[in-house]
Amino acid sequence: MSLLAHGEPAESSETDSPAVEAEPDVLVDFTAMLQRQRQGGEYGGWFGCDSKMQTTQSDQGYYLEQYVLGVLDFSSQYGIDYSISYTAANVIGRPTKFPAYGDYPETFPMRTYGDWWQRAPSATREIQPQNLPKLETHDYVVVYFEEFVVPTEVAIFETFNPGAVVRIWAYGLTKNWTCLWEATESDLARPPPLDSRRFAPPLKKTTMLTKTLRIDFNHSRLNYYTEIDAIMLCGRTVTKTQNLLAKQQIRQHSRTLVSPPPEVIGSTPGDSGGGSISYKLRTLKFQPNCGEDGATKLHEFINNDLVQFLADNCVDGEEAAPQVCLTDLPFEILLRILSYLDLKSLFRVGHVSRTFYDISTHPLLYAEISLKPYWDVASSELLCTLARRATMLRKLDLSWCGGFGNVSPTEFKKFLTQRGDNLTHLRLNSCKFLNASCIENVGIVCDNLIELSLRNCATEPPLLNFSCLANLKNLERLDLFQTYFETELLLSMLEGNRKLKHLNLVNSRASYPATGLDQECLLILTDRQEGSLWRSSEVRVERWCKLRGNLLFYLKDKDPKSAVAGLLVLENCRARIQNEERDPDGYVFDLDFKDSPSERFITRSSAERLAWVQCIEQASSERLNALIRQLKDQIVSQSRQPSSGASSMGNHIDLGMPLEQQMQEQLQLHGQLAEDGQLSVSVTTEVVAPIEGDLIQF
Incomplete structure (x- = not known):
């Protein structure tokens, strides 16, 4: 689904601001990045329409x-x-x-x-909502x-x-x-x-x-x-x-790209230099009366111009009352005021003065970080800068970030290692830089997570590794919308999270089916079409196929909700992989029947082909009957045990497929019990084996 091309991460820039130079650990000028981004480039482009x-x-x-x-x-x-x-x-x-x-x-x-x-009520609340734009x-x-x-x-x-x-x-x-x-x-x-x-x-x-x-x-x-x-x-x-x-x-x-110098507070366009006093002197409307000879007389100025000069400049000779400056407020008040600012404004405030820089970099202002609204400028350098400020990080949202290689998996893992041990909320929706190693790091470091969102993350092998997520014991919300996962690893993780309240598996795909007898996906198969003059042709078509027990259904087209076009009865058949390598159309496997022609199927990946072959090998009426007998024998053995005061609900029953030796033992035991009259549960129905290789058209 995703073909993101990974480019080089953006280069970090330095700033001429004295406030930022005072801290050597700042690696990226977020304000300069935003300013350059908003100005846009004069050049652009990427990638490759045939129409x-x-x-x-x-x-x-x-x-x-x-x-x-x-x-x-x-x-x-x-x-x-x-x-x-x-x-x-x-x-x-x-x-x-x-x-x-x-x-x-x-x-x-x-x-x-x-x-x-x-x-x-089940909606998620935005992290750092002040970052959101108006629209x-x-x-x-x-x-x-x-x-x-x-x-x-x-x-x-x-x-x-x-x-x-x-x-x-x-x-x-x-x-x-x-x-x-x-x-x-x-x-x-x-x-x-x-x-x-x-x-x-x-x-x-x-x-x-x-x-x-x-x-x-x-x-x-x-x-x-x-x-x-x-x-x-x-x-x-x-x-x-x-x-x-x-x-x-x-x-x-x-x-030659460098960060633009921060604006000097109090300066105006056209200033050629100097401070506020020089600017005041240049703007004063002072022009004393001069004699005809051009000589300025001090007493004439005092007598004629001084009153007007003082009136024009609002100087009354008395000391002005001291004014309260914003920086005179208590530190806690300033911290509360800055807590309403978005992330972009926090970086800009740091350029005002050293006092504002110290407040704008306080860890309490970075307890929640959301880079989702800033997906266009999010980079590995920005993560490195935030890691030095967010020492009290609790909630992190990196959704939509990291496209085109701007965030590297290595830098993300480094950030989590430094600041992820206290995380309670982590959202990584549509983050294409994620890999199995990143998910493993999440499971190892972020063991206090309450919410984990991995929507639309990985749709191509290698699958996300959920084995380390079994360390998470406090999850209340898990979102795996349109994400690949391994079923058994996911189940092991869910088993340890008894507090789970919200689970989203919409459009998600498992690498292996939940049971050993069910499988479905898109397959390419051979469709035999009758032609003129009693000739027939074979055309390869892509259809949605479903395996249910020993019945392989194929639908009319690619849509899983389309009507059933036909089915194959998988009896006395063998799945065969002739070539391990990929053919031009995909990964091929054949179904060889005893008295019927072989059928060829093509999958998109080798993992899908292996899963289909394993399921088809177990799909037969004999194996299904053996499984039924095994389950009934377990019920009989459970009924023979003496009842105790404790409830027997929740006893584990092995639902695994018996091996060949186990099947023979179960058949012998079933026969002995039937001869001795000890089998109280009668088998009234069995799976009847139809003719092998039957192709039923609808």
């Missing part, structure tokens, strides 16, 4: 309209990751439903709408196109409940995000239309090059899910010479 149109070509390039080539990242989607219905991948290419209006599976909706989910972002999608262009228009084709788009961002060659458009209060005041629309807001004028966009959504005004059909980027391309010159200028710009 494009060229017009008016010239020496300066040509005007180009192109559609999405691929999806890099997204925060949520209504559909499941291995389906084509209601997924983010549906924004790729040209519109398929526009201008039709309605609910279509071929579009991209997200998981939420309205504000009911924020008012629900909050609920979801996002990052897409890329084929050609670099200077953006002049971005068109979003909305086919159902439009009106959720609030920001459009572009990623440049300087590895910075620039906001091309943001919704205003007047935009939000207009009611959303009830028809499909091609939404193309006026963009900020820029000369940057880009082919990567991020669209932000806010669903608070919607009464139902919004759906996006396609996204089009319009702009003018550049010639190869212009592109090389732009890259050369970027390299020169990055070498």
